[in-house]
Each structure stands twice: as structure tokens, then as C-alpha cells.
Amino acid sequence: MSQAAARFNEPMNHHWMPFTANRQFHEAPRIIARAEGVYYWNSAGEKLLDAVSGLYTTPAGHGRQEIREAVTQQLQELDYAPPFQFGTPGSFRLAHELAQMLPEGLNRVFFAGSGSEAVETALKIAIQYHRVRGQGQRQRLVGRARGYHGVNFAGWSVGGMVKNREAFGLGLPGVAHLRHTHIEANRFTMGQGEHGGVDLADDLQRLVDLHGGDTIAACIVEPIAGSTGILVPPKGYLERLRAICDTHGILLIFDEVICGFGRTGHAFAADAFGVTPDIMTLAKAITNGNIPMAAVAVRQGIQQAIFDAAGPDAVEFFHGYTYSAHPVACAAALATLKIYRDDALFARGAALVPKFLEQIAGLADIPIVTDTRGYGLLGAVDLATQGGPGLRGFAVMRRCFEQGLVLRVAGDTVILAPLFITTESQLDEMFTLLRGVLKSV
Numbered sequence: 001m002s003q004a005a006a007r008f009n010e011p012m013n014h015h016w017m018p019f020t021a022n023r024q025f026h027e028a029p030r031i032i033a034r035a036e037g038v039y040y041w042n043s044a045g046e047k048l049l050d051a052v053s054g055l056y057t058t059p060a061g062h063g064r065q066e067i068r069e070a071v072t073q074q075l076q077e078l079d080y081a082p083p084f085q086f087g088t089p090g091s092f093r094l095a096h097e098l099a100q101m102l103p104e105g106l107n108r109v110f111f112a113g114s115g116s117e118a119v120e121t122a123l124k125i126a127i128q129y130h131r132v133r134g135q136g137q138r139q140r141l142v143g144r145a146r147g148y149h150g151v152n153f154a155g156w157s158v159g160g161m162v163k164n165r166e167a168f169g170l171g172l173p174g175v176a177h178l179r180h181t182h183i184e185a186n187r188f189t190m191g192q193g194e195h196g197g198v199d200l201a202d203d204l205q206r207l208v209d210l211h212g213g214d215t216i217a218a219c220i221v222e223p224i225a226g227s228t229g230i231l232v233p234p235k236g237y238l239e240r241l242r243a244i245c246d247t248h249g250i251l252l253i254f255d256e257v258i259c260g261f262g263r264t265g266h267a268f269a270a271d272a273f274g275v276t277p278d279i280m281t282l283a284k285a286i287t288n289g290n291i292p293m294a295a296v297a298v299r300q301g302i303q304q305a306i307f308d309a310a311g312p313d314a315v316e317f318f319h320g321y322t323y324s325a326h327p328v329a330c331a332a333a334l335a336t337l338k339i340y341r342d343d344a345l346f347a348r349g350a351a352l353v354p355k356f357l358e359q360i361a362g363l364a365d366i367p368i369v370t371d372t373r374g375y376g377l378l379g380a381v382d383l384a385t386q387g388g389p390g391l392r393g394f395a396v397m398r399r400c401f402e403q404g405l406v407l408r409v410a411g412d413t414v415i416l417a418p419l420f421i422t423t424e425s426q427l428d429e430m431f432t433l434l435r436g437v438l439k440s441v
């Protein structure tokens, strides 16, 4: 790979890279130059297997011609129009299509440009909803330890990743956190753990008892926490959260930025777990990762309350982004949803799940592996820390890249999220490579 670095001659110091050890990266760059199907090619032309669907973005495969054509056609027809006070045809079609797919009742859709923006939007909708109903005292937001809801102020405040919080001060006031759901008793479980679900969800009840349920606007969780290493909710957990929210008038927000669009083997995690939130955030796979886009799906009654409180000619929600419902993003999303339907891609992903989870579980015999878990096409392997937190994880990521495999690590946890079009033999290739690396670090 040093050969690859040698062939990459651009000066690197001008680009401040996100979530990256920049200076270390400059020493040994990992440059991805091309992609097609389930493979990337680095700048030296070497092939790499994508084990994490871009960044959970690209389940339908890299380089899909249908999306490319839709985007090209849209750019020729209408590149951009302002989303405030004007509309473009694609956004209405897309919102309608999403409403057909989403769990019943979630049929009003607000567009944003990223998962982080979707989260901010969802939390602001929740606060305004209560306010217009005379419950402006509901200001508290509840998140969860080890949750990830993007990097903007509300998102990191409700999020529970230490490194994403500690450098940035106090964050939003009035935020409380549930415990995370990764407990010892459920180690080495594929699917939902048997233990702790109701007790962990009762953290919300404890916050209600402490602060008063009528001070809490919303509780936001990822149905499966992705970024800190695929924390699957134990049985009964989400149901219990739903029940507590119902009892106390708290809005339940599912952040499905990773889970949405087939990742769990169902269209949405809400379908997989049979629990419907009041608000859902979506991004990433909505355009197969081809163009930035996000969406917030809302129960109709929430929108109705906000609309009813405003005069008939008034702007109801003072919120939006220059790139809300960008016409090119809408075209990419419409083409992506068509692929999901025409190729029955969620079913294809679901068919891969048993073998995938079996292979993840099969890594448990490697001495440095301290946990394996997964749900749908999301899998994680915890590694014993060596030399300091995250060092072994980073070494695994780097060695995998050198040997032709792109995966993610969160600290010392390896994360896999294969594309839905991955074949069984490509899965074998993925796990053979990973097993070899895990045995060598």
C-alpha cells in the first residue's frame, strides 16, 4: 500500500479530514479511487472488498447505472430550485413513495441533507409539537449512552459517545441519558439478547420519576446502535420504551439513519421489531449513498398539531435547509427506491442474514475475540484491548485494507455491514480475510 501512497501525489495537508487522525493518515494514506458492485479499487489499482456498504450507505452496490442516469437527467432538466416557498416535482413523488413504505401512520416527510440535520429537525419538531399544544415545559430530551445521532449540537448532546462530546463543552441543557444496552449477560448472542430489556428501558421510567414525565419532550434512540458497535436491543426493550412514552406523552424517535432501508432484513427496524416510533430519521441508503440526503418521517397528527397552531397562510415550521429536497437528491432517491423494489433487494439482503450471522458467530473461537453479535446485515466483533484502547482495532482496520478488505472499527470493535448484493462466495472471501487478520494481530 505504500506503493499506492507513492502514486498519490496530491498535497494532503489542505484537506482537514473528518473523524480521521489526519497526520497519521498523511504518513500512510488509504485512498479509494474507484468503485463498482461490492468492490473498491485503491489508487494503485488494487481491488478491495467493501464489507460495510460504503458507510452503511450503499447496499444496492457501487456504480448503479440507474441512479447515474436519473441524476444526469435531473441535472439536465433542473439542477436546483429554492426549497423555501417553491417546490420541485420529485420531492412530492418521493415523499409519497416513502409514506407508502414507512410503518403505518408515519406519512409526513421533511427533507434534509444529512443524518445530523435530520436529527436536529426531528428534535425541533418534537419541541414545537409540545409547545403548540400548550406543553412548552416539555424541554428535556432523552438520549442514550453509546448512542450516535450525528455531530451537530443537539445530536451530540443526546448522543452518548465520549470522544464526540468531551472537546465541545456542555452541549444542550436538559438532556438525560439512558444506559446503553450492551450487557455482559447477552454476550455472544446473535439477534436479540434474552436479558435486561425491560430493566434497561425502565431507565426512562426512572427519569420520568426524577424529572416529571411532563417535562420530557422526546426520547431518541437508534433501534440498533450502529456507530459504537452494533448494540442490538434486548428482547422487550423497545416495546417497554414505547409503553413508557405512551403513558407519559413523550415522543419516541427512532434514528434509523443506519437501520433504515433493509439493513435489518425488513424495510425499517420499526418493522423488524414491531415497534412504531412517532418520528423516524432516515439518511444514507435513501440515495444508495450517491447524493447526500436525509428525511424525517413524522406521524400525521404531529404535523397536524403544528399546522393547526399556525394561521392558514402562515409558515408553520421555521426550519429548513438550502439543500432540503434537492432535486438531484430526490432523483437519486427515487431511482434508489425503484431498485429496492424491482430487485427485491431487501429480501435479497434478508436471505443473506443467516449465513452472515453464522460467520460472525464463527469468529468466537479466535482467542482475542471477546464478543460477537449481530442482527440483520449488521455484525460486530469485540477484540481484547492491547496496548491502549483502539490500537488493536485500528491495526485490524489497517491490515485488512492492506490485504483488500474495507471495514469499520469503533475502538476495538470490528463492524461489518455487507452490501445486500454480496454473494455467498464474497461473504466467504470477507470472513476468510478477516479471520486471517484477527489471528495475526
Ligand SMILES: Cc1ncc(COP(=O)(O)O)c(C=O)c1O
Residues within 6 Å of the ligand: 113, 114, 115, 116, 117, 119, 148, 149, 150, 151, 222, 226, 227, 255, 256, 257, 258, 283, 284
Ligand atoms: C444513527 C445515526 N444518526 C445520525 C448520523 C449522522 O448522519 P450524517 O453523518 O449523515 O450527518 C449517523 C451517521 O452515521 C448515524 O449512524
